[in-house]
Structure formats: structure tokens, C-alpha cells
Amino acid sequence: MTRKITVVPPQKSWAKQYEQEKIRLKEIFTRQIIDIHHIGSTAIKNCQSKPVIDILLVVKEIQSVDMHNQEMQKNGYECLGENGISGRRFFSKGGDNRSHHLHVFQEGNPEIHRHLLFRNFMNSHLEEAIAYSQLKVELANKFAYDAESYSVGKDEFIKNIDQKAQKWYDKIR
Structure with a gap:
């Protein structure tokens, strides 16, 4: 059976779930970690989301991540390689009841800036977060x-926000 897409109201527990997983990931990737961030919709205030915590891990060398696949599997993660984004390592936890997605990039990868800028912009623009929530509910x-159709349906909105976020960033920088 295919997994059902469910979008729920913001949960206070999301920040705590991120913090708990952050501790586990720091134990696994001790020497490689440069930074770790809560990203995605669960990191955006007032944003409805699928109840999956997205985590961005910044590492010194992306190839070093592969050495930890077995340990990640022991911690409930499925190792999915680049999973469609060159230079990334992607992990999913929870199987059909996903709880976490881990996006790992090497320091300097432009995807790091894009993800953080999207989160920061949305947290500073309530009207955009509400519009994004409404879109996700409709698509779900x-x-x-x-x-796939759910993701494609969000694509144009996300690209538009990425452009607005970069202009916003350039103004406040």
C-alpha cells in the first residue's frame, strides 16, 4: 500500500524531536559535523506540515558520510544516497511512518544556503507561511x-519563495 500524505497543524513537539535527533546524529557523525539545522516546514512557525522532521547536516567531506551507513541503519534510517540531488546524502527514518529526513551536504554546497534562506524567510513572512500551508493542505x-504530484504541485511555489528569499536576504545583508 502507498503511504498517505497527511498535512497537520504545527506541533510544539517538532522542535523537541529535532533536538533529540540532533544529539543522536552528533554521536554518529562526531568528527565530520560542521553544523546541523532544523529545516523544512516543521521548522517554520505557523506552518502546517507533514509530520516529518527535516534536518540539514553540514559536513567537511560528503564522501565520509557513506562510512556511517551501517550505523545509520542501526538507528532506524534508510540510506538513499544522493536521491536525486547531486552532492547530497539523504536518509529517511521510520519507513512508511516516516519521522525524519536527513539531508547531508558538504560545506559550501549552495543547497545549504537555499534551505536555510527558505526557512528564515518563511519565519519572517507569516503571510507566505500561511499561503504555503494552504497549498500543502490542498495538495494533500x-x-x-x-x-510525486504532491511535490510537483509545491515546486513553483517553492521556486518563487526561493527568489523572494534571495532578494530579501540581499536587502537585509
Whole structure:
């Protein structure tokens, strides 16, 4: 059976879940970690989301991450390699009841800046967070069992926010 896409109201527990997982990840990737961040919709105030904690891990060398695949599996993660984004290592925890996604990038990868800028912009622009929430609810209702269509439906909105976020960043910098 295909996993159902469910979008829920913001949960106070999301920040705590991130902090707990951050501790585990620091124990696994001790020497490689440069930084670790809570990203994605669960890191955006007032944003409805799928109840999956997205974590961004910044490392010194992306190839070193592969040495920890077995330990990640022992901690409930599925190791999915680049999973469609060159230079990334992606891990999913929880199987059909996903709880966490880990996105690992080497220091200097432009995806790091993009993810953090998206989160920061959305946290500073409530109206955009609300619009994003509404879009995700509509898409989840329309494509409850079609993850690809759900993602494609968000794509234009996300690209638009990425552009707005970069302009915003350039102004405040």
C-alpha cells in the first residue's frame, strides 16, 4: 500500500524531536559535523506540515558520510544516497511512518544556503507561511496517495519563495 500524505497543524513537539535527533546524529557523525539545522516546514512557525522532521547536516567531506551507513541503519534510517540531488546524502527514518529526513551536504554546497534562506524567510513572512500551508493542505487532499504530484504541485511555489528569499536576504545583508 502507498503511504498517505497527511498535512497537520504545527506541533510544539517538532522542535523537541529535532533536538533529540540532533544529539543522536552528533554521536554518529562526531568528527565530520560542521553544523546541523532544523529545516523544512516543521521548522517554520505557523506552518502546517507533514509530520516529518527535516534536518540539514553540514559536513567537511560528503564522501565520509557513506562510512556511517551501517550505523545509520542501526538507528532506524534508510540510506538513499544522493536521491536525486547531486552532492547530497539523504536518509529517511521510520519507513512508511516516516519521522525524519536527513539531508547531508558538504560545506559550501549552495543547497545549504537555499534551505536555510527558505526557512528564515518563511519565519519572517507569516503571510507566505500561511499561503504555503494552504497549498500543502490542498495538495494533500488532492493527491493523498501520489507523492510525486504532491511535490510537483509545491515546486513553483517553492521556486518563487526561493527568489523572494534571495532578494530579501540581499536587502537585509
